Amino acid sequence: MFDAARQRHGDQQWWLIFSGIEAGNGTGDSVDLARATRIAAAFTEPYRFAAVTTAGFYDDAGFCGPCDAPxxxxxxxxxxxxxxxxxxxxxxxxxxLWWPDDL
Known part of the structure; x- marks a missing residue:
């Protein structure tokens, strides 16, 4: 699905590194406590597409909506x-990151 590593930075900072199906976020992104909490809630069992989409990952963490499965x-x-x-x-x-050449 994805690999995530979070490391605490300061009082209310998290560092998120993930690798998606086709791309990731490189060296990572600073994530505030609100987003870290939203991501953690999105990946609470049972895993469902509707919940996972609230995490805000561009590829929905590999979930297919119609299948409701990762x-x-x-x-x-x-x-x-x-x-x-x-x-x-x-x-x-x-x-x-993909963009058609003919636009």
């Missing part, structure tokens, strides 16, 4: 454009 990189069929389909054929963009 898939790893091996199970998403991702094209060179960053558009992927889950094992059941539902599709979405999984790469926030």
């Amino acid at each position: 898939y790893c990189h091996r199970h998403w069929n991702v094209s060179s454009t960053g558009y992927g389909t889950c094992p059941h054929g539902h599709g979405k963009s999984l790469d926030p």
Whole structure:
């Protein structure tokens, strides 16, 4: 799904590093306590698409909405454009950095 590492910085700072299906956030992002709390709540069992989307990850942490299930990189069929389909054929963009050359 994704790898996350958080390290406390200061009184109300968290550092979030994640690797998504097609991209990640590189060296990480500073996350305030409110967002860290929202992310933790989003990934509380039982894992559901509706809850996971509240975390604000561009690829919904590998979750497919129609399936209400997470898939790893091996199970998403991702094209060179960053558009992927889950094992059941539902599709979405999984790469926030992809931009078509002809625009």
